[in-house]
Structures are given as C-alpha cells and as structure tokens.
Amino acid sequence: MRTNRIRTTTLAATALVAALSLTACGGNEGTKSAGPAPAAASTDSRTTESTAPQTSETTAPPAGTPAENASTPARGKHAGGNGNGTAHSGTEKAAPATTTPRTACATANTTVAVTKVSRPINHLLLTLKNTGSGLCDAYYAPHLGFDGAQSVFPVLEDSKPQAVVTLAPGEEAYAGIGLTGEPGQSKLHPSKNLSVYFAKRDGSTYDKPVDLKLPAKTYWDDNGFVTYWQSDRADALMY
Template sequence: MRTNRIRTTALAATALVAALSLTACGGNEGTKSAGPAPAAASTDSGTTESTTPETAESPAPQSEAPAGSASTPAQGKHAGGNGNSAAQSAKGTAAQDPGPVRTACTAANTKVTVTKVSRPINHLLLTLKNTGSGFCNAYYAPRLGFDGAQSVFRILEDSKPQAVTTLAPGEEAYAGIALTGEPGQGKVYKSKNLSVHFAKRDNSTYDTPVNLKLPSETRWDDNGFVTYWLSDRADALMY
C-alpha cells in the first residue's frame, strides 16, 4: 500500500511539472514582450512619479498671412519709395542751386526793356529777363549808348553787388539809369534810341547789342550813370 501511494505521488508531481512547462512554452510563442515596465521614482512624500520619457512635441505650423496683408517684398517696396522721395527732394534742391554758372546773359537768351519811372525823377529802369532754358549770369553793368554817342555811359561803381547776379529761367535783373547830374552842370542831349551791350565774364563786351526805343522826351547829360545789374528793383533805383 505504501509503495503504491509513493508512486502515485511521484506521477502526479511529474504531470504537474510537464503541464507547467507546456504552459510556459505556449505563452512565449503566442505573445510579444511589452518590454520592461517603467521604473517608478520614489519621492520624499512616499508617492511615486513616472519616469517615462516625455513625448517630443512637433513644431507648431506657421500661420499663413491673410489675404491682402503686407509681406516682406511690399515692405521693401515701401522702403524704396522713401528713397525715391529723398532722391526727388535732392533733385529739387539741385534745381534751385545750380552751382557754378558760366553762361552769360546776352541778347540771345534774354529780353531787355526800358521804362520811365516817376521816382526818382530823371530816371529810367532797365529790366533784363532770362528767356532761355538755363541759368545765366548778368555780369557787371550794361554798356549804354544814346543814339550815336561816341562814349559809353558812365557806370556807378558804388552799386556793385557782392556777387554776380544770376538769373534762373524767367527771373529778372534790373539796372537804374540816372539821366542827368545836378542841373546846369553839363550839356543836355535829347535821344530817341538806346543800345545795350552785355558784358562777358572777363568784363569785355559782346559785339551784338540790344537796340531799344527810348520814352519820348528823354534827355541826358554826361554826369548821369547806370548801375550794375541787380536782383532787386528798389536797389536799382535807390541811387
């Protein structure tokens, strides 16, 4: 009896071991390992925190510019516009300041008129207008000749300006003519015509004059004078 009991027990143990081996082999073949379980970190408070690595966040997509909004090229164009405005301003300044001018005012690029004035008495006014397309210099004073006079009318040196009178297109210069000196100091002449010669930069004169008709009853003597070309009408008549 005892021998049968031992044998039965041994058989049962052998069957149990075989069953456990079959179970283990079946589990390995039918499933995949999930990997090691995440470790837990112990905190001071006794709780645990997961040490699973954080998932990397994907970059946020760039927002598209709404229709009609300004873009970088538009800003560049705006900047260029400012540059163009500055260039136009510079160009306008250059037009007002021509720099050194070498062209003389002559009969070819000006118009000259002569008029009688009420004040001061015995005075005429020469007006020189630039009718050309560029700047010109009214050098020195006009050289005047009454009718067939042999000498040039006297020039008043006290009227010399600090700088040469320069005329832009359409601008005017003036020269005052005092016809006579003190009464009774010289012979008086009556004239109908006046020739106006222009001075060059070197103070010589051009050959071609402007011939003008004088106001009626124009009388002059050798004590009269003409001023330099001046930019202000009142300055030309103050002598």
C-alpha cells in the first residue's frame, strides 16, 4: 500500500510538472505575438535623435543692439532689391536734382552792345549777352530812350517770338532797331546816347538802364521801332 501511495504521488507530481511546463510555453508564445515593444521604442528614440537640431550648426548668433542691426543692410534678392543681393527698403529718397539758377536778364547779369548794320538800311542791332552763372530770360522787348527821352520808343508787336528767349551763360539774344520810316514822313532827330531798359516777367521795367554810346551820325524819327528779343540775329533784322 505504501508503495502504491508513493507511485501515485510521483505520478501526480509528474503530471503537475508537465502541466506547468505547458503553461510556461503558452505564455512565451503570447508575448511574441504582441510584437517587440522595446524595439519600437528604440526606433522612436532614433527618429527623435536624428531630427533634433545640432547645437554646433543651428545656434543663431547673438542679436546685436538696435543700432548695430539698423546699420547692417538686409541681404537677399527680393522686391526692392537691386539684383545683386542687396535689398532696398523702397522708401529711399532720390538724390536732390541739381538746378541751374534762373532769373530775368538785367544789368547785373548781362552786357549790351549796339552796332550799325549795312542791311537793312537805317537799322541798328542790339546784342545782349548773358554774363552770369545761371540762365536768364530776355522778356518782351528792350525799352529804349534816345538821349534821355521820356517817351518809349515804339515796340514792333509783329516781331513777338513764340516763346521767351532763354540764355545760358555766354549765349546771346538780339533786337533790331528800325531808326526811321519812309523818308520825308517825319522829322529826323540826331542822337548820341541810348538808354536800354530791361523788362521784367510782368512786363514792367527795371529802374536802372544800360547807357550806350550810339554810332556816329545816328538819326531816328517817330516812325521807328524796336523788335522783341530774338534768339537769332537774322530774325532781329528781318523787319
């Protein structure tokens, strides 16, 4: 009887060991089917490490003071750039254009000469030269006075040019003086001196004239005239 109990006990122990062995094998297969979780975690770790910024390559330089940043031009080719990589703000002011001073032709910035011409007869020529450093406008016609006469010598309106004559430094303008009309129609007046008054833009004249010495044996009558200032000598003597 004791032998049977021992055998029975041995068989039961053997069965228990076998059952435990089968249970252990089944547990390992269940773990395998779930997938290697540690391996997945390792993969995520590598991905994070590869995309993380490297300190030695992406660290931005320290920002300067506002004054330093303002003094450094923006770089890059974009709207407002000049094509070579330097950007412009688009609000830069153009360099001021240089302008030549401009005024009316007067005694302070010109010289005037009077000469006798052979053609047409009984004519004189006034030559005005810009001696200033800027442009001057020769407005209207010169106002003439022979020997200090108070009356203004007649102006020939038909000689009015299409535009005011503008003289650059060194350039000249011309006015023709017809001394007489038809012979015998009016009394002749001998004169030795001529006063030339310059006109302003509004048509009035400057107070100070240019006083010129007339050519010898100069005579004029009440039918004489003076032309507007012309840019061409021939235009001044065509009347």
